[in-house]
Amino acid sequence: xxxxxxxxxxxxxxxxxxxxxxxxxxxxxxxxxxxxxxxxxxxxxxxxxxxxxxxxxxxxxxxxxxxxxxxxxxxxxxxxxxxxxxxxxxxxxxxxxxxxxxxxxxxxxxxxxxxxxxxxxxxxxxxxxxxxxxxxxxxxxxxxxxxxxxxxxxxxxxxxxxxxxxxxxxxxxxxxxxxxxxxxxxxxxxxxxxxxxxxxxxxxxxxxxxxxxxxxxxxxxxxxxxxxxxxxxxxxxxxxxxxxxxxxxxxxxxxxx
Ligand SMILES: C[S@@+](CC[C@H](N)C(=O)[O-])C[C@H]1O[C@@H](n2cnc3c(N)ncnc32)[C@H](O)[C@@H]1O
Numbered sequence: 001x002x003x004x005x006x007x008x009x010x011x012x013x014x015x016x017x018x019x020x021x022x023x024x025x026x027x028x029x030x031x032x033x034x035x036x037x038x039x040x041x042x043x044x045x046x047x048x049x050x051x052x053x054x055x056x057x058x059x060x061x062x063x064x065x066x067x068x069x070x071x072x073x074x075x076x077x078x079x080x081x082x083x084x085x086x087x088x089x090x091x092x093x094x095x096x097x098x099x100x101x102x103x104x105x106x107x108x109x110x111x112x113x114x115x116x117x118x119x120x121x122x123x124x125x126x127x128x129x130x131x132x133x134x135x136x137x138x139x140x141x142x143x144x145x146x147x148x149x150x151x152x153x154x155x156x157x158x159x160x161x162x163x164x165x166x167x168x169x170x171x172x173x174x175x176x177x178x179x180x181x182x183x184x185x186x187x188x189x190x191x192x193x194x195x196x197x198x199x200x201x202x203x204x205x206x207x208x209x210x211x212x213x214x215x216x217x218x219x220x221x222x223x224x225x226x227x228x229x230x231x232x233x234x235x236x237x238x239x240x241x242x243x244x245x246x247x248x249x250x251x252x253x254x255x256x257x
Contacts, residue, residue, distance in 0.1 A: 004130065004172060004192040005079065005104055007190055007191065007192050008079075008128055008191055008192060009079045009080055009081075009104075010189075010190075011177075011189035011190060011191045012078075012079070012080040012082070012083065013080050013081065013082040013083075014187070014189055015179040015189065016059070016060055016080055016082040016083045016086065017082060018179055018181055018183055018184060018185075019059070019060065019179070019181050020060060020086050021183065022181035022182060022183045023181075023182055023183070024180070024181035024182055024183075024223075024224075024225075025060075025062065025181065027062075027090070030062055030065075031090075031093075031094065034065070034066065034069045034094070034096075035066045035069065036062035036063050036065075036066050037063060037066045037067075038152075038222035038223075038235070039222065039235070040152050040218060040222060040249060040251060041120075041122060041150070041152050041251070044150065044152075044214070044216070044251055044253060045118075045120070045150050046118065046148050046150075048067050048070050048071055048072035048118060049070065049071035049072070050071060050072075050073075051071075051072050051073070051116075051117035051118050052072070052073050052075075052114075052115075052116045052117045052118070053067050053072035053073065053074045053075070053116060053117065053118040053119075053120055054074075054075050054077070054116040054118070054119045054120070054142050055067065055074060055075065055076040055077070055120050055121065056077055056105050056119065056120070056121040056125065056138075056139070057077070057078055057105060057121055057125040057128070058076030058077060058078045058083075058087065058100070059078060059080075059083050059087075060078075060082075060083040060084075060086040060087045060090070061076050061083070061084075061086070061087025061088075061090060061091065061098065061100060062090075063120075063122060064076035064087065064098055064100070065087075065090060065091060065094065065096050065098055067120065068091075068096045068097060068098045069096060072118070073097070074097075074098045074099070075098075075099040075100075075101065075114075075116075076098065076099070076100045076101070077100075077101045077102075077103055077105055077108050078100075078101075078102065078103075079102065079103060079104045079105070080102070081102050084100045084101070084102040087100045088100050105129075105135070105138060106129075106131075106134055106135075106138060108138075109134075109137070109138030109141060109142065112141075112142060114142075115142065115143060115144040115147070116142050116143060116144065116147060117143075117144060117147050117148070118147060118148050118149075118150065119139050119142050119143055119147070119148075119149045119150070120149075120150050120151070121139075121150075121151045121153075122151060122152045122153065123152060123153065123154060123223060123249075124153075124154060124225075125151075125153060126153055126194075126196050126201065127159075127164075127193040127194060127195060127196070128193060128194075129194065129196075130170075130172070130194050132168075132196045132200050132201060132204045133204045133207065133208070135204070136201075136204035136205045136207065136208035136210070137208045139205070139208065139210070140205075140208035140209045140210055140256060143210075143256035144256065145256055145257070146255065146256065147255070147256045148253065148254070148255055148256075149205070149210055149252070149253070149254045149255075149256070150251070150252070150253050150254075151251065151252050152249055152250075152251045153201075153249065153250060153251075154221065154248060154249060155198075155217065155246070155247040155248050155249055155250050156195060156196065156197055156198055157246060157247050158226070158239060158246050158247065158248050159195055161239075161241060161246060162226065164193075164195050165195050166195065166197055167195070167197055168194060168195060168196055168197065168200060169194070169195075172192035172193055172194050173192070173193045173194070173195070174190070174191070174192055175190070175191045175192075175193065176188040176189070176190055176191075177189060177191055180223075180225040180226070198250065201252070202215070202252070205252065205254055209256060209257055210254035210255065210256055210257070211254060211255050211256075211257050212252065212253075212254045213253045213254055213255055214251070214252070214253045215250065215251070215252050216250065216251045217247040217249070217250045218247065218248060218249040218250070218251075219238060219245035219246070219247060219248065220232070220233070220236035220237055220238050220245070220248055220249070221236075221237045221239075221248040221249055222235055222236065222237070222249075223237065224237045226239065226248075
């Protein structure tokens with residue numbers, strides 16, 4: 001297999017250059033609202049005030065900075081140096097206190113000795129990771145006892161309906177994909193992805209020493225990031241299958257025991 005970290009980080013560097021200028025991410029709107037978080041995570045996350053929060057796969061930091069504005073002491077980790085460059089630039093410009101680290105999350109997990117109150121990750125993260133048990137161990141290893149893990153992720157059932165495998169395969173899915181923002185153009189990027197069924201995500205978190213507190217599924221996405229979505233209510237994008245909404249997002253909240 002090609003070096004997946006090299007292939008995927010090159011793709012994310014190129015995509016980030018598009019994202020930073022996109023209406024989808026609306027950086028100028030963010031500079032006024034100082035919030036990119038959506039109703040789902042805002043409704044389910046614990047109070048972050050005064051908490052040490054680790055954001056895994058933070059992209060160029062809009063959500064990380066939003067949690068900082070809500071009072072968390074935040075650290076964002078992402079392997080795209082372009083994304084981390086823009087995240088630091090935004091934090092500096094907006095005078096928001098935040099640490100950003102450019103690293104592969106597995107390699108960060110091996111080096112990191114700090115324990116956090118909250119580990120957060122969201123929307124489009126797991127498919128870039130070849131091992132879900134290694135990911136769950138890194139989540140657990142980054143938390144204090146009693147600390148909270150929270151994730152909001154796109155649903156693997158939707159992935160299945162758009163042509164990805166549901167069950168895990170060791171060999172990655174190879175794609176030449178456009179990005180998901182409205183300004184993607186024709187340019188495609190080579191990417192390597194893996195799918196992780198719902199059961200593996202839950203099972204690996206349990207085996208890593210986390211007690212699941214809640215699991216939820218939503219029939220809408222807060223992002224218009226897939227083709228065929230319909231905005232049936234403001235900010236809620238649905239994907240219909242035979243007249244029924246497909247689950248598009250699931251969330252998990254767990255506590256480190
Ligand atoms: C879809 S984005 C996350 C989206 C985020 N919720 C947002 O919109 O701001 C996925 C992120 O994962 C990062 N990523 C992918 N594989 C990674 C890895 N192995 N280590 C660290 N970051 C990784 C990418 O650089 C990208 O920024």
